[in-house]
Amino acid sequence: MADGAAGEAADLGASEPPAAVADASGQPTEPVVVLIGPPGAGKTKVGKRVARALGTSFTDTDRVVVAEHGTIADIWASKGELHFRELEREAVRIALAGAGVVALGGGAVLDPRTQADLSGKRVALIMVDADAVADRIEGDKRPLLTGGGVAAWSALVDQRMPLYTALASRTFDTSRRKMDAVAEEVTAWLTDGDAETGSSKAPAESAPAEVEENEAEDD
Numbered sequence: 582m583a584d585g586a587a588g589e590a591a592d593l594g595a596s597e598p599p600a601a602v603a604d605a606s607g608q609p610t611e612p613v614v615v616l617i618g619p620p621g622a623g624k625t626k627v628g629k630r631v632a633r634a635l636g637t638s639f640t641d642t643d644r645v646v647v648a649e650h651g652t653i654a655d656i657w658a659s660k661g662e663l664h665f666r667e668l669e670r671e672a673v674r675i676a677l678a679g680a681g682v683v684a685l686g687g688g689a690v691l692d693p694r695t696q697a698d699l700s701g702k703r704v705a706l707i708m709v710d711a712d713a714v715a716d717r718i719e720g721d722k723r724p725l726l727t728g729g730g731v732a733a734w735s736a737l738v739d740q741r742m743p744l745y746t747a748l749a750s751r752t753f754d755t756s757r758r759k760m761d762a763v764a765e766e767v768t769a770w771l772t773d774g775d776a777e778t779g780s781s782k783a784p785a786e787s788a789p790a791e792v793e794e795n796e797a798e799d800d
């Protein structure tokens with residue numbers, strides 16, 4: 582569970598992923614990792630890559646809600662945030678009772694039931710800083726950010742950061758790293774428990790934020 586100090590290299594170095602839980606036949610009975618973090622951090626993009634690398638399934642709770650109920654913006658506009666949160670909670674409950682890689686919507690961790698469900702699981706906080714997120718959220722349709730831009734994003738992150746760090750086993754920063762590299766680090770952490778990879782510290786030679794021109798929306 583939490584080291585409470587995600588972002589501090591020393592503490593991150595000490596964190597090992599909790600052991601995977603499997604049944605008698607070796608089948609996983611919980612997600613291999615759960616990705617949490619603010620909008621635009623890269624949970625969906627990184628999660629897909631980690632699942633691909635591990636040869637397992639990928640579940641994104643935002644996408645589950647959208648597939649079952651329509652766009653988040655529409656749900657939010659027609660029935661309000663509380664209704665969206667209940668739909669989200671149901672998607673999260675089912676995803677966390679399953680296997681594979683699971684990415685949660687940015688605000689899913691606000692629900693105390695989800696906080697309880699995350700206890701003892703491998704939780705990776707996917708983070709980004711305000712400078713790097715600006716381009717990613719430009720013209721964003723996420724209801725909480727519409728019109729508010731980076732200021733709204735920063736206010737939301739300031740408010741949630743204690744919760745994110747308390748729930749996370751480890752933090753991975755996507756601000757100035759290629760997503761493939763971040764995904765490799767998450768995968769290495771899960772498979773090797775490698776303390777030197779998965780650090781939230783960007784390496785000295787870190788590349789500028791990746792521009793993914795030819796990537797499919799979904800990828």
Ligand SMILES: Nc1ncnc2c1ncn2[C@@H]1O[C@H](COP(=O)(O)OP(=O)(O)OP(=O)(O)O)[C@@H](O)[C@H]1O
Nearest residue numbers: 619620621622623624625626687717755758760791
């Ligand atoms: N390392 C990165 N470098 C550059 N752009 C990135 C990086 N990670 C994500 N992005 C871009 O940021 C946007 C948001 O990424 P993604 O949808 O994976 O975030 P998310 O954490 O799942 O957000 P949400 O909580 O809203 O679902 C995408 O347009 C993606 O291409």
Ligand SMILES: O=C(O)C1=C[C@@H](O)[C@@H](O)[C@H](O)C1
Nearest residue numbers: 620643653686687688723724
């Ligand atoms: O941070 C949030 O509260 C949200 C993040 C997105 O992933 C969506 O779940 C929705 O836009 C709400």
Ligand SMILES: [Mg+2]
Nearest residue numbers: 624625641643
């Ligand atoms: Mg996402």
